[in-house]
Amino acid sequence: MNRNSIRRATTCCLTAAVVLSGSSFVTHAAVNAGAGSLISAAQNEVQIENETGSTAGVSGMIAKSLGKGSDGSAQVAQNEKAVVKSEYDDIAIAQVDNYVNVRSTAGEDGEVLGKLYNDSACTVLGTEGDWYKIHSGDVEGYIKAEFLVLGDAELAKSVGRRVADVKTESLNVRSDASTDAELLGQVPEGEELTVVEEKDGWVKVSIEEGEGWVSSEFVDCSTHYIVAESKEAEEARLKKEEEERLAAEEAARRASASRSSSSSSGSSSSSGSASSSRSYAPPSGGNGQAVANYACQFVGNPYVYGGTSLTNGADCSGFVMSVYAAFGVGLPHSSSALAGVGYGVDPGAMQPGDIVCYSGHVGIYVGNNTIVHASTEATGIKYTSPANYRAIVAVRRIF
Numbered sequence: 217m218n219r220n221s222i223r224r225a226t227t228c229c230l231t232a233a234v235v236l237s238g239s240s241f242v243t244h245a246a247v248n249a250g251a252g253s254l255i256s257a258a259q260n261e262v263q264i265e266n267e268t269g270s271t272a273g274v275s276g277m278i279a280k281s282l283g284k285g286s287d288g289s290a291q292v293a294q295n296e297k298a299v300v301k302s303e304y305d306d307i308a309i310a311q312v313d314n315y316v317n318v319r320s321t322a323g324e325d326g327e328v329l330g331k332l333y334n335d336s337a338c339t340v341l342g343t344e345g346d347w348y349k350i351h352s353g354d355v356e357g358y359i360k361a362e363f364l365v366l367g368d369a370e371l372a373k374s375v376g377r378r379v380a381d382v383k384t385e386s387l388n389v390r391s392d393a394s395t396d397a398e399l400l401g402q403v404p405e406g407e408e409l410t411v412v413e414e415k416d417g418w419v420k421v422s423i424e425e426g427e428g429w430v431s432s433e434f435v436d437c438s439t440h441y442i443v444a445e446s447k448e449a450e451e452a453r454l455k456k457e458e459e460e461r462l463a464a465e466e467a468a469r470r471a472s473a474s475r476s477s478s479s480s481s482g483s484s485s486s487s488g489s490a491s492s493s494r495s496y497a498p499p500s501g502g503n504g505q506a507v508a509n510y511a512c513q514f515v516g517n518p519y520v521y522g523g524t525s526l527t528n529g530a531d532c533s534g535f536v537m538s539v540y541a542a543f544g545v546g547l548p549h550s551s552s553a554l555a556g557v558g559y560g561v562d563p564g565a566m567q568p569g570d571i572v573c574y575s576g577h578v579g580i581y582v583g584n585n586t587i588v589h590a591s592t593e594a595t596g597i598k599y600t601s602p603a604n605y606r607a608i609v610a611v612r613r614i615f
Contacts, residue, residue, distance in 0.1 A: 308364040318357040322347035330355035330446040335375040337441035353443035378411035380435035389428035393418035400428040408552040410575035422575040457559040504569020508582040535590035551578040555610040573610040
C-alpha cells in the first residue's frame with residue numbers, strides 16, 4: 217500500500233469512528249488527522265453505511281483497515297491514541313488557478329470578505345457541509361473544501377518559507393556549526409534570512425557568500441506563508457502602490473529637469489570621489505532602464521559592509537539605496553525592507569531597474585537575465601547571471 221492509500225484508509229477510519237459516536241466531533245478529529253480533501257468522501261462513505269443500518273459493518277471496516285478486532289468502542293479509543301498532532305494538521309493550502317474568494321457564510325451567496333491566492337495558507341477552524349471555516353491574515357470566513365488541501369506537510373513546507381530574523385547588531389555567519397569555524401560573512405540586525413536547516417542550537421542560513429551557520433540564540437525562526445488579503449487591505453495596497461508610482465514618476469521628472477537645466481548652463485557633474493580617478497555620468501532619464509544604466513557604471517567598485525558610497529564602497533542594500541537616491545527616490549538601507557517597497561512583480565516578468573531580493577541580499581536587474589549588485593568583499597560590485605542564481609524572495613518595481 218502506497219502512502220496515499222495509507223493516508224486515505226487512515227483518514228476514512230478516523231472520520232468514520234468519530235461520526236458513529238457523534239457528529240459534533242467530526243471537525244476536530246478530521247483536522248487533527250490531516251484529513252484534507254478526503255473528509256467529505258469519508259463522511260459520505262460512513263453515512264451510506266449508517267443509512268443501511270450496517271453499524272457493525274462500519275466497525276468491522278474500521279477494524280479491518282487497522283488489523284484489529286471489530287469492537288467499535290474499543291477501536292475509537294485506539295484511534296484516538298494513534299492521532300499525533302503536528303503543526304501542519306490544521307494548515308490548508310489553496311490550490312487554484314489564481315485566487316479563491318473567502319465568504320461570510322458557507323455558500324456561494326455569502327459576501328466576499330477577501331481573497332486567498334494560489335499556494336497561500338490558512339488555518340482551518342471547522343467544517344460546515346463541504347465548506348471549511350478558515351482564518352488567514354486578517355480574514356476569517358468560509359472557502360469550499362475542494363479549493364484547499366488540508367494537512368499536507370510536504371505541500372505546506374514547499375509553499376512556506378522558513379526564516380530567521382536577526383536580533384543582534386551584527387550576526388556572524390560561519391562555515392560550520394561552531395564558534396571556531398571560519399567566518400563566511402556578517403548580517404546586520406533586522407535582516408530576514410532563509411533557513412536551510414536547524415540542529416542543536418544552530419541554524420543554517422543562506423547569504424550571498426553561501427550557506428552558513430548561525431547560533432539560534434541570535435535569531436528568531438518562524439515559517440512565513442502568503443495569507444489572505446481582505447477587501448479593505450487590497451484597496452489600501454492598490455492605493456499605496458499607485459501613490460508610490462506617481463511619486464516616483466514625479467521625482468524622476470524633477471531630477472531629469474534639473475539635470476537638463478544644469479547641462480544647458482554648461483556645468484558638469486561627476487560621481488567620482490577624490491580617492492578615485494574614474495568619472496561617472498549623471499543619471500539620465502526617469503525609468504527602470506535609466507536606473508539600470510546608471511547602476512552598471514559602478515561595476516568594479518568595492519563592497520563595504522554597512523557602506524552606501526557608490527564609489528568608495530557600499531553593501532548590497534546600500535548600493536541599491538544610493539542608485540535610486542540619484543533618481544530622487546528614498547529607499548531603506550536593508551535588503552529585507554527593500555522586499556516591501558514599490559510593488560511586486562513576478563520573477564518571470566522582470567524589467568531593467570527592478571529590485572531583486574534574495575535571502576539577506578539584494579540587487580538591480582539590468583536585463584538579459586542579469587543583475588548588478590554589491591556582492592561580497594572579495595568581488596565588490598559586479599554582474600551576476602542568471603538572475604535566479606539563488607532563490608528569489610521578491611521582485612519589486614519602482615518605475
